[in-house]
Amino acid sequence: MELTCTVNGERRTTDGIWPGESLLYVLRERLGLPGSKNACEQGECGSCSVFLDGVLVCACLVAAGQAEGSEVVTVEGLADGDSLDPVQQAFVAAGAVQCGFCTPGLVVAARDLLEREPDPSDADIREALAGNLCRCTGYEKILDAVRLAAEGRRG
Ligand code: FES
Ligand code: FES
Secondary structure, three states: OOEEEEEOOEEEEEOOOOOOOEHHHHHHHHOOOOOOOOOOOOOOOOOOEEEEOOEEEEHHHOEHHHHOOOEEEOHHHOOEOOEOOHHHHHHHHOOOOOOOOOHHHHHHHHHHHHHHOOOOOHHHHHHHOOOOOOOOOOOHHHHHHHHHHHHHHHO
8 A cells, every 4th residue: 555645744655555554653664753652552652642634643543544645743843953842942951851752742742732722721731741651750840841841932
């Protein structure tokens, strides 16, 4: 099966996709974009979060064929060249990155929240990140990072 979609602003075509292959597999193994992490492959951890036509999804739960003709944005697509996205910068500045395995998914989910709600309450942040698991940080630094990113984006 062939798949053509736009990934991080670039039109990409991949062939040889087998039925049932996930978008996450295509991104990581066929398109060389390892930023979206493969942890549970069951929609439980959020580490594979990407935008599909502007909607936050777990790429492990999206069949590759569902992305035909769509626009996909991964964590790699958030940075502007060598300049990190402000949400990425906030995660670094707040010390919210330890092993980093959860970080791409959290950054994408936080970006989604801040696009919808520029001034989120703590409850908003906790709800938005409820689908993203982190085994290292205890979450407090992650909450700090999202608060910091929100402040930065509001100027
Ligand atoms: S790898 Fe997709 S939700 Fe965990
Ligand atoms: S920093 Fe290690 S899982 Fe979150």
